[in-house]
Amino acid sequence: MPSADTSPITVDFLSRFTASEQFDKVFQEGMGLVEETANYLDGPGRQDARLLDRHGAVAYATESMRLTTRLMQLASWLLLQRAIGAGEMTKDDVSKERRRITLADIGRGAPLNGSDQLPRALLDIVDRSLSLHQRILKFDAMLSVRSKADLGGVPSPISSQIDRIAAVFTARP
Template identity: 30%
Template sequence: MQDLQYQLTPKLIDSLYTEAMVLADEARSYFDSDRTRQISSAEVAVAFSCESLKVTTRLMHVIAWLLNQKAIRAGEIHPSDSLRELDELGYAPATDDWMVGRMPDEAQSLITASEDLYYRVQRVSSNVYGSNEEVPAPHRMIEKLRQAF
């Protein structure tokens, strides 16, 4: 835990938090609109709804993790009192890239941005709290692929 002070600066936390909140607002605005009516295929419309939930899940996990880090920094939670579940970034299901490719460009952009933010925060979390052995296997594989390219 003592590395937390060194690796996780208030500026980084605030920057990631602001990015997450802006992206959450953009996603809410986009997915709450009547965009599904523009999608002709029922299969893509269902996938669109599922992906909107995945985006929301990713962003809420990121926001919750960052708020926990802010509370630790503010002294509201002592690092040794923090529950292990709060230290970890919550699991978010992977995106079906093939199906996302069939969605409108703006949806694709939001999905990609939410994944990018989630994986960046996941790397920060892994660096702060140790290895990513507890990260679900699909996320470890995706992360290895992202690092390879």
């Protein structure tokens, strides 16, 4: 009876992930949301903001700034993952760029006086950006487990399990 091979299987998880349909959908959604936001803020959003009183205008300006900051960070993360997956960056470049991206502090901020006046269109974009942010935080946590092992850090205790699961999904029948 032949013995089963128990040697660890190394899978380039990031390359597979960034080449996946799931990543492509998130990438397209993120870039589309950036474009939609810019179009709204430069067009209908200006008209909407003119209808607000002083408190509403301050809330609009604050929420718009939070939104654009969040989207800039999310777009930077998406572009970085794509570049890493394509092998376009060195490990040093990756390390420098990762430090520039802050995902933790870009969620929903404190409630604002006048936020009850914010236009529905702006609130819809904000809600979708927060949803995208939550998904990217999950992806980032998943990828950071992998990157610590790949960059010479202490591997996660679940790294071997992730490799085994990935191997099952990449095995050819």
